[in-house]
Amino acid sequence: MNEPIAYHGAIFYFKETATIANLPINKDKLSDQDTQYVYIEDGVLVVDAGKIKFAGNFSELKNKFPGIKVVDYKNKIITPGFIDTHQHATQSAIVAAYGDKLLEWLDNYVFPSESSYSDKASATKDLTFFLDQLVSNGTTTAVSYGPLFYEASDIFFEELKKRNMRFITGNIIMDENSPANLQLTTQVNYDNCQKLIAKWHNKNRLSYCISPRFALACSGAMLEMCGALKKEHPDCYIQTHLDENLNEIAAVKKLYPKLKNYFDVYDHYGLATDRTIFGHCIHTTDAELEAFKKTGAIISWCPLSNNFLGSGLFNFARALKYTDKITLGTDWGAGNCLSMFAVLDDAYKVSMLNSVKLPSMVRWYMATYGAARALQLHDKIGTFKPGKEADFVVIDPNATPYLKYRREKVSDIFELLFILMTLGSEENIKATYIYGECAYLGD
Ligand SMILES: [Zn+2]
Incomplete structure (x- = not known):
């Protein structure tokens, strides 16, 4: 004993x-x-x-x-x-990839690499390495995009169970603007999610996260399926990307001309909730920030990644006028370091470029107890x-x-x-x- x-x-x-x-x-x-x-x-x-x-x-x-x-x-x-609220468990092999911005970077580096997760042995090796790295960087909880394939996602949950980590993750979902071998149908994704939820959600210290990659990688039918899943399992989390890159925002606008803005696309499908973590939120409009306030959705600011991909500068002071659910993520993959120290450092520098002094206590809070509060885990950790x-x-x-x-x-x-x-x-x-x-x- x-x-x-x-x-x-x-x-x-x-x-x-x-x-x-x-x-x-x-x-x-x-x-x-x-x-x-x-x-x-x-x-x-x-x-x-x-x-x-x-x-x-x-x-x-x-x-x-x-x-x-x-x-x-x-x-x-x-x-x-530390609590890292945005990361890609499957991108360890392509960190530090030269020369592309978001959409090209996905095509040239991320998608080819994520294809290797159809092989179980390679998935196990990669995910084990990733988790060892995460823990040696002092991160004990994360919100993470898991592999696309059911078997590899199941392996990821199994590894997390072995480590007894408090963790929020799910299989990444997409069916558009990506290679054919990475596009699973709506039905296959729905079945995979249901199986993973039944097996892992609220088991040990694990929570399942519905994880549509972003509006451009998912058809309307797929986003609708994600919304239906959320209705069936209201305490599941949701994670996706929002307002990261100007070309991305323009493409979303073209795809959904009748909806008010990018945030509204997710809201339209029932995906903007107080358990939704939106990565980046750099180019948010006032109307979108107002919607954050209304829905209680969570921002994950990823300065390492935003700087690496040249996506833009998150404006902390402006976002704070609408919501204090501002957390920090490495966005490992585009983010080039798993250490929250590096994220906290870049958060300070990005704020200085916006002429905002970000106090030490505020930053440390966002990477620990503040994230626990935003994720509604403050009765357990932080x-x-x-x-x-x-x-x-x-x-x-x-x-x-x-x-x-x-x-x-x-x-x-x-x-x-x-x-x-x-x-x-x-x-x-x-x-x-x-x-x-x-x-x-x-x-
Ligand atoms: Zn990301």
Whole structure:
């Protein structure tokens, strides 16, 4: 039988009341009332049977848990795992592909690569590698596009079950503007989805996500089928792409001249819900942002990918006027890094290009507890309140000679988070724990 274990290090997490609006910008603007985070330098996290039992001062441990086993992570930060809300599990083989924007990049790199997922052995190898990489980057939960074929998607769920990850995914769906071997009929897709939902949705820590690639890759009949699935299974998630690229938007407009805008195409088919994650949303109109507000749909901002494909600059301040359900994704595939540090860094730089200073706490929140809230998983993950699932990372802020040097000049948690997000990488992840079990241990 497993005994409770104490992890000794600095503890950082957001309180359950934290929102983008009430997060402090820096230590000068801080009062006791508006401290929406907990940071304890000499802290301890106690985990029992996969759940958080206690997070507090190390000095309290002896009295509260006499004789408990202690794992030493002194000089490191213990914090809830990262949540990546947009990624393609099947694109590891084509990251860093030269020279194309979205539509050409799909034709020249993505579709040929995704064809290899018809082979089970190759799918297993690729997906296992992908998940190992994800965990070594400190990401414990993700919203992910899975393989198109049923067998490969089933393998992906099986691998996620083995790792006991809290994860949202589903088979990617398309039947247009793509190679014939990747176009499954509406009926085949419907049957595949139903089988996967029956086998995996709400099983272990897994949620099924209805995943039409985007409006240009799906016929109206296919989007209608996706809407019907959602009606049959209201607690399933939906993920798709929206307003990523100007040529894409023009093509959607041509295809659906009678609908108000791109968002309206998804809404028309019943796909714009408070459990829908829309990737990118760079070129959204005010009317579309108003629709986000009305439906409660979630934005996944993917600055790494947007910069790589030259898609455009997401305007955080403008979107925030309508919705605070703004989360962050790597968009692994077009995004060239699985580290949320890299995403957070580019989010800052993109905002600077829009003349908006994005505060450290706000960014970190969007990649952790804020994403948990948007995904309606905040009763389970994203913070260290007792009873929550113990998904956490151990970050070494001194992982490189330069970081060690730079950290000596750091005076508070705001600055510490900022330098981690600006200079950090996979090297800073010392360990990743999933449901209280060590899933990755670095050197
Ligand atoms: Zn994507």
